Amino acid sequence: xxxxxxxxxxxxxxGGDVIVPLADGREVPYAALDYAASAPALQRVWDDVAAxxxxxxxxxxxxxxxxxxxxxxxxxxxxTVAGFLGCREDDQVVxxxxxxxxxxxxxxxxxxxxxxxxxxxxxxxALLPWRHARVSCLPAPRGPREAVALLxxxxxDRDPHGPALVCVTGASxxxxxxxxxxxxxxxxxxxxxxxxxxxAQLAPHHPVSVRDLDVDWVAFSGHKLYAPFxxxxxxxxxxxxxxxxxxxxxxxxxxxxxxxxxxxxxxxWHEGAARHEAGSPNVIGAHAIASACQALTEAGFENLVAxxxxxxxxxxxxxxxxxxxxxxxLFGADAPRVGVLSFVVDGWDSADFATALSxxxxxxxxxxxxxxxxxxxxxxxxxxxxxxxxxxxxDLNAVRVSFGAGTPDExxxxxxxxxxxxxxxxxxxxxxxxxxxxATAG
Ligand code: PMP
Numbered sequence: 352x353x354x355x356x357x358x359x360x361x362x363x364x365x366g367g368d369v370i371v372p373l374a375d376g377r378e379v380p381y382a383a384l385d386y387a388a389s390a391p392a393l394q395r396v397w398d399d400v401a402a403x404x405x406x407x408x409x410x411x412x413x414x415x416x417x418x419x420x421x422x423x424x425x426x427x428x429x430x431t432v433a434g435f436l437g438c439r440e441d442d443q444v445v446x447x448x449x450x451x452x453x454x455x456x457x458x459x460x461x462x463x464x465x466x467x468x469x470x471x472x473x474x475x476x477a478l479l480p481w482r483h484a485r486v487s488c489l490p491a492p493r494g495p496r497e498a499v500a501l502l503x504x505x506x507x508d509r510d511p512h513g514p515a516l517v518c519v520t521g522a523s524x525x526x527x528x529x530x531x532x533x534x535x536x537x538x539x540x541x542x543x544x545x546x547x548x549x550x551a552q553l554a555p556h557h558p559v560s561v562r563d564l565d566v567d568w569v570a571f572s573g574h575k576l577y578a579p580f581x582x583x584x585x586x587x588x589x590x591x592x593x594x595x596x597x598x599x600x601x602x603x604x605x606x607x608x609x610x611x612x613x614x615x616x617x618x619x620w621h622e623g624a625a626r627h628e629a630g631s632p633n634v635i636g637a638h639a640i641a642s643a644c645q646a647l648t649e650a651g652f653e654n655l656v657a658x659x660x661x662x663x664x665x666x667x668x669x670x671x672x673x674x675x676x677x678x679x680x681l682f683g684a685d686a687p688r689v690g691v692l693s694f695v696v697d698g699w700d701s702a703d704f705a706t707a708l709s710x711x712x713x714x715x716x717x718x719x720x721x722x723x724x725x726x727x728x729x730x731x732x733x734x735x736x737x738x739x740x741x742x743x744x745x746d747l748n749a750v751r752v753s754f755g756a757g758t759p760d761e762x763x764x765x766x767x768x769x770x771x772x773x774x775x776x777x778x779x780x781x782x783x784x785x786x787x788x789x790a791t792a793g
Contacts, residue, residue, distance in 0.1 A: 358661045359654040362646065363394035364577065364757030371713045379713035382762040386575070387524050387552060387691045387753035388717055392639075393577040399642035400580065400635055410632040411603060411625070425634045428641035429624065435644035436569055436586050437560030443589040445624045446582055446637045450551040451476040453570035453585035454518070456627055457547055458484070460595030465514040468505055468544070470498065471725040472525075472681065477518050477549040478725075484516075491729045494682050495531035499538055506542035515544035521553025525723050525730065525751065527663075527691030528682045529553070536565045547587070551575055555755055556659060556689035558652040561587060573636055577756065578643040582636025585627075593622050601629035647756065655756050659690045662754055662763050666692060669767030673774055679730040679749055691753040693721070695731065696774060701748045704773065708750075712769040714762070716752045 369381045383391055403424065408417030410425045429444045438444065447453045458480035461467070467481040470489045478488070487505055492498035502517065509515055517539040522529050532548055539546040547568040550559050554571040561569055568587030573580060597604040597620050604626050607619040620626050647655065670676050675697030680686065696704050705718035720727040733747045752766055 358658040359650070361658070361759050362577075362650055362655075362756045364391040365394060365397055366391045367757075367759075373713060374710040382712070382714045382765055384752045384754055384758070384762055384766055385715050385717050386555070386755040386758070387527075387721075387751060389574045389579060390555060390577050390755055391757055392579055393643055393646050393757065395646040396578050396639050396642045400639050403635070403638055407635070410634045412631070421634050425632055425637050428634075428637035431641035431644050432584055432586065432637075435559075435648060436554075436584075437558075437562045438586055439562055441589055442561060442587050443592060443624050444584060444586040445592065445627050446632060446640075447570075447585055447627075448581060448633075449476075449574070449583040450549060450570045450572045451480075451583075453583050454547070454549065455480045456585055456598045457516075457568060457570070457591075458482075459598055460591045460627075461516065462514045462591060462594070465516055466509055468502065468515065468517045468539075470501075470519065471729070472523065472723065473518065473520055473726075474524050474549065474551070475722045475724070476551070477520060478723075481516075481518070491681060491726060495534070495686075499531055499534045502535055503538050503542075506538065506544055509542070509544075511543060515539075515542070517544055517546040518549065519546065520549040520551075521559065522556065522689045522691070523681070523723075523726070524552050524691060525693050525721050525726050525749075526680050526682070526686075527552070527688035527753070528680065529557075529687045529689070532566065533564045540565065545588070545591075552689060552691060555647075557656065573640040573643070576640065576643045577646070578636070578639035580633070580636040580639040582633050582640050584640065589623075592624075592627060595627075597629060598627040599629040603632070604629035650756065659755065662758055662760070663688065663690055663692070665760065665763050666752070666767060669764070670770055673771055675774055676770060679727075681726070681730065690755055690758070691751065693727075693730075693749040693751040695749050696770070699773070701750045705750050707773055708766070708769055711773070712765060714766055714769060716750055716766075718750050719748050721749075721751055 370378045371381045372378055406417050406420055408421040410422050433444050454476055461484050466485045468487045469478055472491045489501050489505055492501050519535050520530055521532055536546045545567040548566040550569050550571040553559055555576045570585050572583045604620055605618050606621050609617050611617050677695050679693045701718040705716050708714040708716055728747055731747050
């Protein structure tokens, strides 16, 4: 294969030496190629978490030394994340559980009468939280320019006096394609709307700057950013968050609580990030995210992007001449993208194909509609409005391979070899429980 190899080494991640069984009884090292679902922990993150663990203590709730230390670590993590995201001076960083949680938090903080604009191509986490607002769902654009034009048109028709929010992904979890975030932000602001960036798939692969992109909020998940310890982030403008009811009611969010003479309870809520962080904060999760932010920054996104480009090219070049393998794309084969590629294979059900990659080669990928049903249906030529089930195999589903900073060349090379072999033996064979495996697996 004639692909340039002058790229940085993969970052050390956990799980690189895990051995898994194959259907034929052999054992091989696991090839984790499902980063878009959840990425392995960076070794650096694991080490930082392990180094802190003995000092673990409650956050914002204790006079003891370890509580003080843990509180300082938690607040330091907030500052690190703010730096990583290029936040503005008065932006707020709220620790949540995930991107889903972050976007639901923002949805609960929308001002009265807010209109929300989303493309049908969004992940369900970005498509669905706005169900209590007026939602305009825009059709799938066939290029970045069309995306901006569609949004401009929709915003021009809206009530210019009411509040409005645009929610858009930075990188698709299905095609990996990059969306024109800065241009969409400019369009939103030109029409008096705000914009939240779903950076779940973007932040692990590309630098994200709230300031440079001029987005109002950004959301991402720790577990896709090599920090799988149960935390996520919503960062951005403080005003809507300050004016909203607390996302969760409870300790930590409340400044003062008194029993009223009439038997009711009166609460004064915090105004800062704590307002939406009720309950005991996940200090390990926040520390892990901060550690990942530092590790990625130190590795240099220019190096990580170049390495990922190299891996994408390796997959593309390795499968270019294989008939029957069709990659899914909204913006065209050459559109800039992150290391997330979905495809279908003639003659194969995608779920069977993903299973064959696992049982025959020790490769972990995902098959399905990737919680982006309208988008996958559109890409597969189906009806985006059709009913279906997220995980149920059927004619309309695809295989997704995804990788990132910890992926060695060997994993994508094994994937390419596996696809070539499986395509060459489309009949495969069925195991006793009905699964299809490569013909070579005994
Ligand atoms: N947005 C995108 C683009 C995603 O890929 C995902 C996860 N697949 C989410 C949002 C939701 O992330 P989480 O499951 O961590 O809440």
